[in-house]
Amino acid sequence: MTNYTKGQEFFLVVLRLAIGWHFLYEGVVKLWNPNWSARGYLTDSAGPFKDLFYEMGSNPTVLSVVDTANVWGLILIGLGLLFGFMTRWAALGGIILLGFYFLSHPPLIDVKYALPSEGSYLFINKNLIELFALGVLMVFPSSQRWGLDGLLKRTYATA
Amino acid sequence: METNKNEEKMEGADTKRRSFVKGLIGLPVLGAFAAGALAKYQSDQAAKRQILDELNVEPARPPATGPMAGDPIRVGIIGFGIRGEQLTRALGFATPQWKAGMKERAMKNPKDTRLKDFLEQENLNVKITAVCDAFEVRRELAQAAGTVDGQAPTIYQDYRKLLESPEVDAVVIGTPDHWHAPMSLAAIAAGKHVYVEKCMTHKVAETYALYDAVKNSAIKFQLGHQHRQTQSFLTARDIIEKNILGHISLIQTNTNRNDDNGAWQYHIHEKASPQTIDWENFLGNAPKIPFNKEHFFRWRKWWEYGTGLTGDLLTHDYDRVNCLLNMGIPDAVVCSGGVYTHRDGRTVPDVLQVVMEYEDYYRGGSQESGKEKGMTFIYSATLGNQFSRPTLLMGHDGTMELGAQLTVYPDARSTRYEEMLQDQLVSTTTPMYAYNPASKGVDGVTGATAKYFADKGLMWTYRDGKRVDSTFLHMREWLSAIRNDHGVSCGIEEGFEEAMSAHMSTIAYRTGKRVEWDRENRVIKNVTTEELEAIGIA
Structure with a gap:
């Protein structure tokens, strides 16, 4: 983190906390809603991988695994980013989840979705941007100073 | 990550403490998160509870049926x-x-x-x-x-x-x-x-x-x-009993189909012949005509064998509502329509509008007594367009959309929900009650006509979150009634009301009359036996 300017450091940390917050809240909201399921989202899939996502959404056994993995994935990734704990792994996990979301609903030219979107997208959407942002966080880490990763390392090293 | 060598060298107690605090940046953020998320959760829950307490809808238990034990x-x-x-x-x-x-x-x-x-x-x-x-x-x-x-x-x-x-x-x-x-x-x-x-x-x-x-x-x-047997209808009945919609003045039901199957153009079997079909036993009390394959396989298209949109499809919609409101046979029916989309020799109409009047209908309301009384039930059908029109029960206080799912919207001018609307606790654009028994279920519907029936809640329903064929449940109830001697949900009283309402609609269509019902004597008032005989429905 040595070579970061104050501004670089500030925005990297804030970006990490913001994405962590977002992941955590997405997970917690789903956990709180006993009726939540990814079924509607998955079966609304389009694009080249729609069959895979449809299968995930329409097989009850697979769906229950997907639902659980998604909720807890979001929560753990969120906590990891917030605390700066195993941050690279959290970011990688986030990239994988966002990759699934993106591939299930790619904003392609001839593709229409039943679920409404809150903006206008072509090829690039907010899932992909958040995915790239997590990539940035992976290559420009900030948890050595601002996070448990550094704190544990220093404590462990001192002990 | 490389650590700062210079910084390590200069590290004093103060710096150490600062670096410790920085390492725990997640804690205050998590604290803020928890406070925010909890406040949001509580606010959502309070609003939801206030609406649900006001409405007090309880998804009803399915009708009790007994065991299937004993001899088959x-x-x-x-x-x-x-x-x-x-x-x-x-x-x-x-x-x-x-x-x-x-x-x-x-x-x-x-x-x-x-x-x-x-x-x-x-x-x-x-x-x-x-x-x-x-x-x-x-x-x-x-x-x-x-x-x-x-x-x-x-x-x-x-x-x-x-x-x-x-x-x-x-x-x-x-x-x-x-x-x-x-x-x-x-x-x-x-x-x-x-x-x-x-x-x-x-x-x-x-x-x-x-x-x-x-x-x-x-x-x-x-x-x-x-x-x-459909779970959403059992819940809808509770919504009606609790008078959540206020006085219902208009009910809109529909048939929207646009395919050959939906217009009763069924497949004619290649083995059909006078040798393989017992024509006399098919005709029964219908007029004696020579063997006709099309009449055998597509009998729904002719009045001699079928009952047309009225007996065939209106009855679904009529009974779906009658099982909620128990409104019975209408005081009067007018009807019009024609063969507009399948001019293939059929005699039953393929576009039809039926208007049933219930002059005394009242189940309570939120306004002063005496102001409201009476209700119209409309059935509107076309076999030439399948734009999905919802079934709507429209009351002074709210509107219910009825199907495999239920949604209730408050009315902008509702008396009962006036305060809740003012407080923005509910809005006219968001359902204040939504019931989806399949929210965790998995569905697959094939074909346009199948979708038509599924949307109406006519194909399957849910028991404990699992999809079940509603015909199976209806059969089960009947078999259980035989074994365990209890009642059924669509017996002869309901059947009499269904059939008579359908016949009144058919008579109204075929005679052009406003057909009236005498509730006391349980007879059709203003149609003679000769008129009924003339249209083969006496």
Whole structure:
């Protein structure tokens, strides 16, 4: 983190906390809603991988695994980013989840979705941007100073 | 990550403490998160609770039915066409052809779970001992479906012979409409329990005769309006009983179809001939005409055998609402329409508007007493467009959209919800109550007509979050009634109301009259027997 300017450091940390917050809240909201399921989202899939996502959404056994993995994935990734704990792994996990979301609903030219979107997208959407942002966080880490990763390392090293 | 060597060198107690605090940046952020998320959760929950407390809707329990234990009930199948085959499957018996076809479809399309659902269906402890159809091919298919462990049901060409069999306790009648009453009456006379498809009768006099026969007998009679088993309808009934919509002044129901199957242009079997079809036994009380394949397979298109949009599809919508409101037979009916989309020689209309008046309808409301009374039920149908129009129950305080799911919207000028609307606790654009028993379920619908029925809650429903064929539940209720001697949800009272309301609509369409009902004497007021005879419905 040595070579970061104050501004670089500030925005990297804030970006990490913001994405962590977002992941955590997405997970917690789903956990709180006993009726939540990814079924509607998955079966609304389009694009080249729609069959895979449809299968995930329409097989009850697979769906229950997907639902659980998604909720807890979001929560753990969120906590990891917030605390700066195993941050690279959290970011990688986030990239994988966002990759699934993106591939299930790619904003392609001839593709229409039943679920409404809150903006206008072509090829690039907010899932992909958040995915790239997590990539940035992976290559420009900030948890050595601002996070448990550094704190544990220093404590462990001192002990 | 590389650490700062210079910084390490200069590290003093103060720096150390600062670096420790920085390392715990997640804690205050998590604290803020927890506070924010909790506040949001509590606010959402409070609003939701306030709405739910106000509405106090309790999803009703399904009707109680008893066990299926004991000796198998011996069932005779009369009529094995499209619906007859479906009814037989609901009993747990499918043809080998259907099973093979469904297996293939499930392999091609994993979302097609019809075979799996069928195989997982509860065993109703039924034995099919006799089958009957006027068409040889169907008789044989029915026999194949009913064959278990090499024991095949007996084939009958004539239903009267089937009814004489001591091996039959109960019959399932899925024949053309003009046979419903004659067969049901003969079955009751023979002491057999009856499950019959809608429309319950084809003619006015039959409706009275069947009513009396069931009332004077101990047999269990169930009319095939399976949506009475649908969970959302049971919940909707609670919404009506709690008067959540206020005084309902208008009900809008529809049929929207635009495909050949939906317009009753069914496949004509290649083996159909005077040799394979018992034409006399098909015609029954219909006018004697020479053998006609199209009339046999597409009988729904002619008044002589079918009951048209009124008896065929209006009855679904009528009974869906009657099971909520118990509004009974209308005081008056007007009707108009024509053959506008399938000019293929059919006599029944394919575009139809029915308006039923209930002058005294009132179940309470939120306004001063005496201000509101009366209700109109509209049925609007076209077989030339399938834009999905919702079924709406429109009250002074709210509107309910009725289907496999339920949604209730408050009305902008509601008296009851005035304060809640002002406080922005509810809004006219968001449902204040939504009921989706399948929120965790998995559905697959194939075909436009299948979707039409599924959207109306006519195909399946949910029990404990699992999808169940509602026809199966309706059959189960009937069989349980036979075994455990309890009532059924669509018996002769409901059937009488359904059939008479459909006949009044047909008479209104065919005579152009406003047809009126005499509630006290239970007769159609202003139509003569001659007029009824002229249109073959006396």
